Amino acid sequence: MVNELKNIEKISIKKFQEDLISWFKAEQRDLPWRKDQDPYKVWVSEIMLQQTRVDTVIPYFNRFIEWFPTIEDLANANEEKVLKAWEGLGYYSRVRNLHSAVKEVNANYGGQVPDTPKEISTLKGVGPYTAGAILSIAYGVPEPAVDGNVMRVLSRILLIWEDIAKPSTRKVFENAVRQVISHDEPSAFNQALMELGALICTPTSPSCLLCPVRDHCQAFHEGVETKLPIKTKKNSQRSVDLAAIIVKDESGKILIHKRPENGLLANLWEFPNVELHQPFVMERAQISGLFRESFDMNIKLEKNIGQIEHIFSHLVWNIRLYIGTIDAEFLENDEWKFITLDEIEEHAFPVSFHKMLKLYKEYS
DNA sequence: AACACGTGGAT
DNA sequence: TATCCAAGTGT
Numbered sequence: 595m596v597n598e599l600k601n602i603e604k605i606s607i608k609k610f611q612e613d614l615i616s617w618f619k620a621e622q623r624d625l626p627w628r629k630d631q632d633p634y635k636v637w638v639s640e641i642m643l644q645q646t647r648v649d650t651v652i653p654y655f656n657r658f659i660e661w662f663p664t665i666e667d668l669a670n671a672n673e674e675k676v677l678k679a680w681e682g683l684g685y686y687s688r689v690r691n692l693h694s695a696v697k698e699v700n701a702n703y704g705g706q707v708p709d710t711p712k713e714i715s716t717l718k719g720v721g722p723y724t725a726g727a728i729l730s731i732a733y734g735v736p737e738p739a740v741d742g743n744v745m746r747v748l749s750r751i752l753l754i755w756e757d758i759a760k761p762s763t764r765k766v767f768e769n770a771v772r773q774v775i776s777h778d779e780p781s782a783f784n785q786a787l788m789e790l791g792a793l794i795c796t797p798t799s800p801s802c803l804l805c806p807v808r809d810h811c812q813a814f815h816e817g818v819e820t821k822l823p824i825k826t827k828k829n830s831q832r833s834v835d836l837a838a839i840i841v842k843d844e845s846g847k848i849l850i851h852k853r854p855e856n857g858l859l860a861n862l863w864e865f866p867n868v869e870l871h872q873p874f875v876m877e878r879a880q881i882s883g884l885f886r887e888s889f890d891m892n893i894k895l896e897k898n899i900g901q902i903e904h905i906f907s908h909l910v911w912n913i914r915l916y917i918g919t920i921d922a923e924f925l926e927n928d929e930w931k932f933i934t935l936d937e938i939e940e941h942a943f944p945v946s947f948h949k950m951l952k953l954y955k956e957y958s
Numbered sequence: 959a960a961c962a963c964g965t966g967g968a969t
Numbered sequence: 970t971a972t973c974c975a976a977g978t979g980t
Contacts, residue, residue, distance in 0.1 A: 643976040650966070650975085684964025687979080721978045741976045761959065764977095788976055797974075798969075827973085829961090858963070906964055907974095945965065 610751075610810045611776040611783060617806035618786030621793070623648070626655055631781075633707035633732035634665050634696075640727045641692050641719060645685060648792070654683055665707070668693065669700035677861060677942035686860060686942075691719030709733045722764065727784065736780035738771035740764050743791025744784075749823035750795060750813035759826045833910045835873035837881045838865040839893060839918045840954050847932035849920065850941065851889075858906075863941045865950055866893070867913070878916070892921040899957040904946040915950050917957075 627639035638658060642651045658679050662668035673693060680689040695717035699707055707728065708714045715725045726739035745758045745767050752770055756763045776783040794801045802814050813819040841849040850863045868884040870876050878895040885893040895918040904911040926932065933941065
């Protein structure tokens with residue numbers, strides 16, 4: 595705490611702001627969410643960019659704004675379409691929270707995104723980073739927007755050795771930003787910090803010789819830029835074995851199941867599946883028994899057509915894929931239905947589903 | 959505080 | 970191949 599205060603004194607804040615912002619104005623990327631400062635579009639882009647690369651986000655952002663051009667359009671959209679717009683982006687709770695928050699803004703804020711830290715922070719999915727990003731970029735409010743880039747860049751410039759993997763560390767950087775942010779151009783300043791982190795001050799091999807604020811950088815001065823930031827590593831992921839089944843009815847439709855509204859891949863559709871706690875001793879008849887226990891359905895597994903691995907951030911799915919049949923008297927409801935291949939376009943599925951579908955098509 | 963929560967790309 | 974990510978938030 596005392597440490598970074600002292601380091602901030604070592605630099606000329608005014609000159610640092612000028613060097614950083616003029617670089618940003620000259621070198622910033624031409625990105626679709628930078629065409630205007632519509633708070634709604636800034637909001638959508640910031641949610642999409644959470645833990646997600648710019649190159650990945652661009653096509654999703656363009657299509658999302660085509661489908662839902664305004665707050666009112668998104669507020670009135672049905673969830674299936676909204677999830678479909680997010681299909682493949684990951685962290686699906688982001689878009690369910692965004693949908694919920696946009697409905698809130700449409701209903702209780704006259705369709706105007708709130709412009710105060712207190713109000714905007716009450717919106718679902720808007721945490722400290724996103725609040726600061728929207729307030730500064732869309733409204734010019736000098737609030738910190740501390741993401742991974744900002745922590746990396748400032749840890750180097752200000753020689754901050756705290757572990758950025760610790761939740762409490764974000765406050766240290768917010769405090770630092772409050773002391774160096776430009777009150778004339780908070781939008782350009784915050785975006786410049788992130789842009790610098792993305793283009794120059796990268797994690798492994800920063801391009802210090804091209805850096806517009808190299809002269810202000812304590813880490814460069816000390817030759818320790820690649821030692822920062824300090825970030826402890828996370829635990830390894832656990833592995834889960836699953837058996838999934840593709841069932842077709844007499845007209846050739848495939849059976850899908852809607853996942854629970856909370857937790858992993860919430861509200862997305864998938865092929866019926868069960869967890870295999872003893873994967874090496876499970877045979878088709880026993881797995882059929884698991885389906886009966888889990889869903890009270892009489893499913894017969896006819897043939898294993900292969901297996902896929904799907905890696906999440908925190909776990910690994912090893913999925914055995916079967917084809918099979920189900921009793922004719924099976925009833926459809928909100929969670930279970932048969933759909934045509936064309937109707938896949940009207941439902942949102944995780945990437946693992948598409949991997950299985952591809953395997954099935956190759957088998958057929 | 960620690961962990962759940964996705965995905966595809968970089969090294 | 971293994972690991973670490975990339976503009977974090979909710980619980």
